[in-house]
Amino acid sequence: MTNCKLCKSGNVRHLNDIEDISYKGNILAVSMEYSVCDDCQREFVSKQQILNNDARVRDAKKKADGLLTSSEIHEARITLGLTQESASLVFGGGKNAFSKYERAEVSQSVAMDKLIRICLKHSNVFNELLDNAGLPVRKDRFYEDSVIQYKKLTAANQERFKSVKSIQLMKDECYA
Structure with missing residues (x-):
């Protein structure tokens, strides 16, 4: 648990907010952590929250870069x-x-x-x-x-079809 450094209160709320970050011409929406002391209303970011926020920003940039x-x-x-x-x-x-x-x-x-x-x-x-x-x-x-791997099988009615040696022959047979 984090205490407020100003009033030493342990009555601190941990919150998240979406922050827009500009990266390579794009705007990335990143969830950022911070804390608020309910006694003195001081807003601050703890050391662990800074590390978490840095990781979130890095991941958002990686995602943007593919x-x-x-x-x-x-x-x-x-x-x-x-x-x-x-x-x-x-x-x-x-x-x-x-x-x-x-x-x-x-x-x-x-x-x-x-x-x-x-x-x-x-x-x-x-x-x-x-x-x-x-x-x-x-x-x-x-x-x-x-x-x-299965054995190579042939179609049951394969004898009805002629094999064609080239495209030219196939065209001749189709239009003859």
């Missing part, structure tokens, strides 16, 4: 079955990179963002990165690895 937000990076890491430490080994960026990305303390690069998205879609790329990092390859996590 990058994954901190919660989306967290979801992607969980979907890929990685810890923060193993994600740093697989994708690079340093030992604590994913911890900082997920707390919106720093923004990931465009290249890092693209690599995460590609690994979510293409298990072969992800498996190669796992192998390069010295981690076990996981084939059970992706749909494309579970696809059953």
Whole structure:
């Protein structure tokens, strides 16, 4: 609980308000935290609220730039079955990179963002990165690895149709 620094009262309300922020020619509406002392009516922002507000602004900017937000990076890491430490080994960026990305303390690069998205879609790329990092390859996590190949079948009435060797022949047969 936060106390008012002016009157030392513990009777403090924590509030949120939407603030418009200009970013690259666009206006971003961001929910910002602040506090109000009910005894002396002083309005202030605590240290934790400043950190939370900075993270919200950073996420709004990432979203405007088409990058994954901190919660989306967290979801992607969980979907890929990685810890923060193993994600740093697989994708690079340093030992604590994913911890900082997920707390919106720093923004990931465009290249890092693209690599995460590609690994979510293409298990072969992800498996190669796992192998390069010295981690076990996981084939059970992706749909494309579970696809059953069926024998090539022919249509029941296939003998009724002629195969055409070129487009010119097909035009001749259609208009003859």
